[in-house]
Amino acid sequence: xxxxxxxxxxxxxxxxxxxxxxxxxxxxxxxxxxxxxxxxxxxxxxxxxxxxxxxxxxxxxxxxxxxxxxxxxxxxxxxxxxxxxxxxxxxxxxxxxxxxxxxxxxxxxxxxxxxxxxxxxxxxxxxxxxxxxxxxxxxxxxxxxxxxxxxxxxxxxxxxxxxxxxxxxxxxxxxxxxxxxxxxxxxxxxxxxxxxxxxxxxxxxxxxxxx
Numbered sequence: 001x002x003x004x005x006x007x008x009x010x011x012x013x014x015x016x017x018x019x020x021x022x023x024x025x026x027x028x029x030x031x032x033x034x035x036x037x038x039x040x041x042x043x044x045x046x047x048x049x050x051x052x053x054x055x056x057x058x059x060x061x062x063x064x065x066x067x068x069x070x071x072x073x074x075x076x077x078x079x080x081x082x083x084x085x086x087x088x089x090x091x092x093x094x095x096x097x098x099x100x101x102x103x104x105x106x107x108x109x110x111x112x113x114x115x116x117x118x119x120x121x122x123x124x125x126x127x128x129x130x131x132x133x134x135x136x137x138x139x140x141x142x143x144x145x146x147x148x149x150x151x152x153x154x155x156x157x158x159x160x161x162x163x164x165x166x167x168x169x170x171x172x173x174x175x176x177x178x179x180x181x182x183x184x185x186x187x188x189x190x191x192x193x194x195x196x197x198x199x200x201x202x203x204x205x206x207x208x209x210x211x
Contacts, residue, residue, distance in 0.1 A: 020157045027161025032186045035169035058124035059132045066136020084134030088187045
């Protein structure tokens, strides 16, 4: 029983090809969203090196926490992607409230550089933390069960997706459709694996009914 449980736990969530394109989409969506996060923080706070550093630190901290949670608890990949998409959509409508919170905190933070940095980190965690937490949970989930060489290949697809997402976001997507619709596009990309899976299920069900 123990051996069978270990084998079952070690089974990959998806095949290597499906996992590769899903992780590539996650990378693209992550860095497209990160480009939006930078812009949003710079709209609320001045575009400084401190703000940029706090955003990167918040993303890495939240992704680390997500990886720990994803490895300790069994959470279905579909639920992670749905929750991640929902969090990104909520962020679109929450930005005005977040801007008001920062405006109210700024006078208290103005007297101390340390307090200012802590408030800036808290703001970055509030904006990027929930979504980055979801990315941190999703990526190890889709890498689970593969051998080291396959995991290296998956991370290669992830980094390619990250690079393409950041370049297209900065030079094409945000100038073309704006921040809000870029975040919507990033969210829709997260749902493509679920949409494809649902379409396959409906096609199989339809074929069975036809037969």
